[in-house]
Amino acid sequence: MTIREYSNLYEYIRNCRTRYLLGSLFLLGANGFALLIPWLLKLAVEGLKNPAPGGHAPGYYAAWIIVAALAHGLVRVYSRTFILHAGRRIEYEIREDLHAKLQSLDLPYFAMGRTGDILSRFSNDLANVRMLLGFGFLNIINTAIIYLAALSLMVRISPALTLYAAIPYPFMILLVKRVSHSIFHNSKMAQEELSRLSSQVEENVSAAVVVKAYCREDAQTEAFRGIGTSYLYYSMKMANLRGILIPFMALVGGVGTMIVLLAGGSRVITGELTLGDFVAFNGYLVMLIWPTVVLGWILNLLQRGAASMARLNALLDAKATVREPSDPVKMEKISGRIEFRNLSFSYNGTPLLQGIDLQIGIGTRVGIVGPVGSGKTTLVRLIARLYPVGDGELFIDGVDINRISLQKLRDAIGYVPQESFLFSRTVAENIAFGRAGATLQEIEGAARLACLDGDVAGFPNGYKTVVGERGVTLSGGQKQRTAIARALIKNPAILILDDPLSAVDAGTEEAILQGFSRYYGDRTVVIVSHRISALRDCNLIVVLDEGRISERGTHLELLEIGGLYAAMYREQQLREEIAGY
């Protein structure tokens, strides 16, 4: 399973191959110097033991040792920085790709996913993969170098003894096979729990007011404790496996030494092996103990990294249901004719819209009304292709919406969503969000149309006032009007307003509607509203009921039909009358 998860990594590693290659070479050099210094030391000691005439003074060797030490240090620094920097660079690249992927995913995906979970993948899972690409790689190369060097020296002394020393390794491989699946599984579980921890924090902070209002702090903390305990459980399972793996590796090395002691010792006694060779052989074996332990650590890292990589792959391989068309129809300019042809839409098996037939001509203003859950928001979201649309069901300017490039389509649409989401940037940046390089005049113009100008004038820094995260520092009405200004400044052919005036008071609503009537021109406008008063400029009103169009016509026509619309209107009238009484 490990290899499959890592196949996505190949390309990243290839792009960083120069760094990895240089790092590995320097690592080779560092190991060379590490061997050179004891050799110089040996020469110095021998020189001191048997001073030969014309031999070098101790200072001579000392100087060389110091030079080698300095070179060793330098090479060491480079070997580590090259490889570890490569790890960080790949982490950066993967994060970039993950983010690019996120930007291409559609609304249905985000409705499923949890923000905290994605955050956790971006930081915690990526950290595991990066550990492998940095320290993991460094140690893999280092271990390989030491193994190769020691093994070749050992084989030169005695191939048979080397085989003896290798006896415990098959057992090691067996255990590793067993354990690695467990590590993979538990690591994945732990990462999932960590994701849940993130989600819980994220949700709680976002909902702080609700939690406080209902005094649920303790209950929420208890829920958090539950997830925390579960994370602790899987972390300890991981610790347990790591605890088994690392000493076991040391054990493997130890058993090798023991076998060599027995087998090699008897050979020395029988004279098949010289004592000097035996001692040297043992020395190399000791050299291998630490790299073998590191091998256990690497295996742990590999499985952990694979588990995290699997979680990243899930995100990287996620498929958006709303995709760019492969052969977009060339369109000069979208003028705003919308046509639904027997459109049906279901979400998770629940039909939300059925048999929608609707033609909206250029410059038409359509009002959509209906009870809660009748599909109003879904209908307007489909026009912006926020949800997938079946082929041949929705046409813009006579072209199937699935064959229009998303960019082109959305450029032509000004959309005011039901919930006004603002970014923690300045008011001006929020308004100009969809139009890069909008001038201050244009921004002010849009704000004026949305009746936001008066409010902004009262802000400490005017248009340069930074709104808090999700726009928390603005009132609900101010947020909504900022969202309206943001849509208007795009100068769109199609304007979609999803219950745009729900959070503004009567006076402001009146002013905005007046501004709108000047702005509409030959734009196609679709307004969803619960308030019939907001639909007064509409020349077509559509009533949705349980996902079907139940009535359509002008205000007067609908009143004549005497159906749902008429009942709604009567009720609102009645309220006014009662109120006016």
Next chain:
Amino acid sequence: MTHFVGMHEDEVLGKAYDNRLLGRFIGYLRPYRWLAFWSLLLLPLIAAARLAQPYILKVAIDNHIVAGRMEGLPQLSGYFFSLILAEALLTYLEIYLLQLMGQKVMFDLRMELFAHIQKLSTSYLDRTPVGGLVTRVTSDVEVLGEMFAAGIISIVGDILVLVGIVCVMLWMNVKLSLVTFAVLPVLVYIVFAFRSRMRKAFREVRARLSTLNSFLAENIGGMAIVQLFNQQEKERQRFRQLNASYRDANLPVITWDASLFAVVETLSSVAIGLIIWYGGGEIVRGALTFGALVAFIQYIEKFFSPIRDLSAKYSIMQGAMAGLERIFLLLDTEKNEDKRESGQSPLNPPFAKGGEGGFKENFAPFETIEFREVWFAYQNDEYVLKGFNLMLCRGEKVALVGETGGGKTTVTRLLSRFYDVQRGSILLDGTDIRQIPLPLLRRRIGVVLQEPFLFTGTIEYNVCLGDEFARQRVEQAAAIVGADRFIRNQRNGFQEEVRERGSNFSVGERQLLSFARAVAFNTEILVLDEATSSVDTASERLIQEGLRGLLAGRTSLVVAHRLSTIQDADRIVVIHRGEKCEEGSHRELMAKGGLYYKLYQLQFKD
């Protein structure tokens, strides 16, 4: 706030600061001191098992192999095997105990952070990006785990070994020891020079990761907007900038760490070079025996081995300290206001916490709520409320109307003490609400927010929020607000799953659920904030009916833009620019022909 605010001055604060940080951290280890004790105890045992192995090898070679005696060798091998087995078992225990301690400490820290975040004031949370707080509770704590995984306890062992070896070296040969130690000032100097830089670099790393996560959290939340406005490329650029800045903050850390590692390696070889140079001279002059020199060189290697271990842990420690700083900084936020926030005042000591259910028996029903000369500003001197006065009596339904941004929502937020008034006071039966324990206050007030918030979980959970008392009333509450109709249509009814932010329900449905929540908690006072605004007429009628029954005998404060929904209010209060400008019944205000009359005319113009 405490001394941790002065984070940037730590170069001046230096060691004292680190000690305080560590001292505080050790406090968290205290409950697990037995784990620490056992893992410390294991260290010498492991060392003994490890050190005895070469000795057995030596005996095997000297007494058996060299002597040519095979007998006894298998027995020695047996000893050797037991030793490596013992070492493996003890190491396993050591790793396990240390990890257990680390994970427990991390768990405790997380719980404390989470509980603390729950207590933070609304105004602090308004200012703080969510992604940043998530980073504190997850990644910043996770860094501490690395410290335990690296075997922080063995630092104690390393230091002990170091002291022992220094003593032995001095005992063997003072002069040679001093020559060896000559390289130490260089090491000490470098470690200290690195320390502040490394910490600074780590601090950058943690801060930039936090910024990156904050951006990402917001980006995910606003993805539909980004896509609708075709801003993917722009947002990608912004992200790339933050991502690159995070990467670049990490690079110097790697270089510092690698340099430190290399410096220790180099210095150990330099020390050997120095000994050869000096000791060689001494041998030539006959002042030193050859054996003593060789032995000494071996001690130098032993001397640098714990230093090497320590330096490897050094940067992990620095990283963990940077994480700790951020954790403690958050834990110290509003610590002084802790008392106020939890509302435990000396006046009402018996009620420390609102228990589950049954809390209502604890106090008599209230008679009046009074806003007396209330001044409030979210930001300095920009007063949203300016000397606001309002009196509510039990059983009254009072409506707040006025232009947006006029301060209506603020009034409701102040009543639940999401924010505290700056001047004036809010009195419940004559007692300042700041004197009432918060849980007690809030349990008497049911709040319906402007934007309904749903949690991931079931519908039932979202109505009762896990409260036992409220759970019994879930179905009843849903029926009262007319939410039962759509709930029954769900496949799993009340057990239907709610996704993040309730994204699988329409806004209207979410609103109904948040109404049901307020009803289920059966509070004395009901605060509705512009809640009826985005529900269609049919649902609104249902809600109005449900609420009418609920409101009987219950005080309510309703913020509404639709004047039609509040016509049966006992009193209507018109707020204009933070002040009450009109008050009276609908008819009185209409007759008066003031601001209310104007608002009314505007809304029902046609």
